[in-house]
Amino acid sequence: MDKFTASCIAAQGCGSGFWLYRLLNELTPDQWTAVGVLGTLMFSALTFAASIAFKVWDRKHNYVRRESED
Template sequence: MHNMSKLASGAAYGASAGSVANGLLNRLSPDEWSAVGVIAGIVVALLTLFINLYFKRKVSNAQIRALEKYGPAVKMGDE
């Protein structure tokens, strides 16, 4: 009996979520959704760029600190 209650609750929540999603999707026209997609793509691309720059800078700073502490692993000119 307990499993049936979980199933009924899940179905009710799913139907409610579907109804809300349908209302949100029908609120904008297809042209407006295209604009939303373009803007979202630009935002995601910029976010990716800034995250990439942040981690590249972290790696560069770590490499500089390692070189200052330990020196180069291979000395140039020594063969």
């Protein structure tokens, strides 16, 4: 059973490597630059939104704590 499992894992790795190689060669360097810029902008927007959400959550919970202490 171990040999069968190892064979399946090796086949999966080769299949994944094929698709990764194909994806990397499908786009030109200029297109990869655009993908990088868009990815950076999206990551920055998600980070900004998470930061705002945590600040809102923190302010809401601090307000509740201050009210309950009175």
